Amino acid sequence: MSTFDVVDPATLDVIASVPDQGIAEARAAVDAAHSAFPAWSRTAPRRRSEILHGAFELMLHNREELARLIATENGKSLTDAAGEVTYAAEFFRWFAEEAVRPGGDYGEAPAGGARTLVGHRPVGVAALVTPWNFPAAMITRKIGPALAAGCTAVVKPAAETPLTALAIARLLTEAGLPDGVITVVTTTDAAGVVGAWLDDARVRKISFTGSTAVGRVLLRHAADRVVNSSMELGGNAPFVVTEDADLDAAVAGAMIAKFRNGGQACTAANRFFVHADVAEEFVARFGAAVEKLSVGPARDGSAIGPLISDNAVRRVSRTVDELIAAGARITHRAQVPDAAGHFYPPTVLVDAPAVPEEIFGPVAPITTWTDEAALLDEINATEYGLAAYVFSGDLRRAIRIGEAIDAGMVGINRGLVSDPSAPFGGVKQSGLGREGARDGLREFQETQYLSVEWPG
Template sequence: MSTIVVADPATLEAVAEVPDQGVADARAAVDAAHAAFPAWARTAPRHRSEILHRAFELMLRDRAELAELISRENGKSLTDAAGEVTYAAEFFRWFAEEAVRPGGEYGEAPAGGVRTLVTHRPVGVAALVTPWNFPAAMITRKVGPALAAGCTAVLKPAAETPLTALAIAELLTEAGLPGGVVTVVTTSDASAVVGAWLADQRVRKISFTGSTAVGRVLLRHAADRVVNSSMELGGNAPFIVAEDADLDAAVAGAMIAKFRNGGQACTAANRFYVHATVAEEFVARFGTAVEKLTVGAAAGGADIGPLISAQALRRVTRTVDGAVAAGARISHQAATPSLPGHFYPPTVLVDVAPDAEILQDEIFGPVAPIVTWTDEAAMLEQVNATEYGLAGYVYSGDLSRAIRLGEAVEAGMVGINRGLVSDPSAPFGGVKQSGLGREGARDGLREFQETHYLSVAWPA
């Protein structure tokens, strides 16, 4: 069998090799999931919960090892990686608790003579497709609710970061998960593998996290068999700083919202809208913080690691070069190391026009373009002039105003005076072309369930 070489994007050295599986392996994974589904669906919710809770404990037990593995295949700093492991484990704990609270309804029909019984059943075999930027959290955010609901799953991690997926699968086995309930397929031919799953009548669910362009393709395939679909797609998050904002808090939030995972996050602040009266001071404080960031390999304790690939580095470089050619100016920049990896310096851009091309799509890198504003209505129009609507951030000293601005932002999630929106207990997802459905919270469980209704004749 051919293999995929997993390389460290900081050193470009090979970390490991995994099987490069194909369509036959994809079908075999569905065979196993389909065979395991009846027994797993009948498994008592309490038992499913106990397995998930044990997986949570095992992830925390192995946090250091998992963080190192994530850093080696993804490149992110050890601090970021350890934070991701803790966050990822929380999805197992949250859905362990949700598994024993499935909910339902019982009542009398308005016309009388009938009782209505509503329950929720597992949708069936689920195909889960995850990206490279959060190789642990994107998996547990899907696997956790799928298992809690009683679904079995086939999982395709990104070819760049398969090792974390395989490690989590081993922990699930150690936690007591029966064979066939979750099968990982590692492949360099994602379209063939996922296409085979979507063409298989036994697969009843597709949950995908990735680009909007790929999401559109998968939705077209899913439409052929009307497959239940959840899509967490691209973002273009605005970061709004009002004139009355606490600038220390805004800068601290901006550092998290922009530079977590080196800006390679769908929720990353992509466009900064700072009121003109505080823009100079905000840029000075923010820029000073950016210049202090250390860039390098995770093993060296750096704050910011490399971009995931040479292609990503070329794309971010072209994006910034284009913005500068169009009139933007680099005001602050961190230093980059003399290493062979795919490093790009954390960068602050000022004098960015409201209609600049750099504001139109995800940068997916450590670059912060700043636009100034004075008219709130015009600023909000600029903020919402995008096909994306995943996340946003608002800073204002007046909480009622901050909430009003947050409600005006066309996004599924908005951080109010904080630079982080992700939480296992909250519904994660976007509007417009940023996706369909929600992950996390009770909503995440419902994505893997079908509503089942019994109309029961009832004697008068």
């Protein structure tokens, strides 16, 4: 079998070679998942819970090793990587607890003469497709509920970051997961592998995290067999600062919302709307914080790592050039190292026009506003609706603005919206379904009811 190299984006060094699997291996993975499904789906919820909780504990026990692995293949800082491991492990703990609370319903039919029993059962073999930007969290956010529900799964991690997925699969095996329940397929032929899964009648679920463009393609393919689909797609998150906001809190929130993982996150703040009365002060404080960011390889203790590829650097550079051509000005920038990696300087721009697509990099375009109605019109004039952020000194006003934004998640006076206990997902072209919370479990279940004859 051929292999492909995994490259450290900070140094361009080859760190490992993994099997470049194809359609035959993809089908073999489904064979294993299909064979394992009857026994796993009948496994007692308590046992499924124990395995997930064991994987949670193993991830925390191996946190430093996993963080170094993520930082090496993804490029993010060690601080970001360690935070991701903790966050990713929490999905195993959360769904370990949900596994023993499957829920259901019982009631009398309104017309009488029958009782209704409602239950939930696993949808079947699930295909899980994850991106490179959070190689641990995106895996556990899908595997956790799939296993808790009683599904088996085939997993395709991003070709840029397959090592974390393989490491987590090994920890699941160590925790007691039976053979065949989860199979990771590493490949450079994503379309061929995922296409083979969607063409296989035994695959009843597709859960994808990635770009909206690819999500549309997968949904069209899934429609041919009416495959249960969950899609966590692109975003274009606004970050709103009102005139009475606590600027220290707003700057701190902006640093998290914009620069976590170097801006390479679907929830990253992409458009900054700062009230004109406080714009100058906000830009000065925010810009000063940006200029202090250390950029470089994770091993150097840097706060910001490289972008994932040279193509990503060119794309971000092109976006900044287009914004400047449209009238934006760079006010603040961090320094980048003279190194071989895919580094781009964290950048603040003012007088920036609307950004129609995700920047997916460490660039913060800022515009000012004065009229709230016009602000909301501009914010909602996008096909995306994943995340948003609102900072205001008036909580009721912040909630009112948040509720008026077309987004599945809104951070109110905080720059982080992700939590395993909360339903993660968007509206419009940002996706279908939710991950996390009870909603995440339901994505891997089918509802069934029994109508029981009940004379008298």
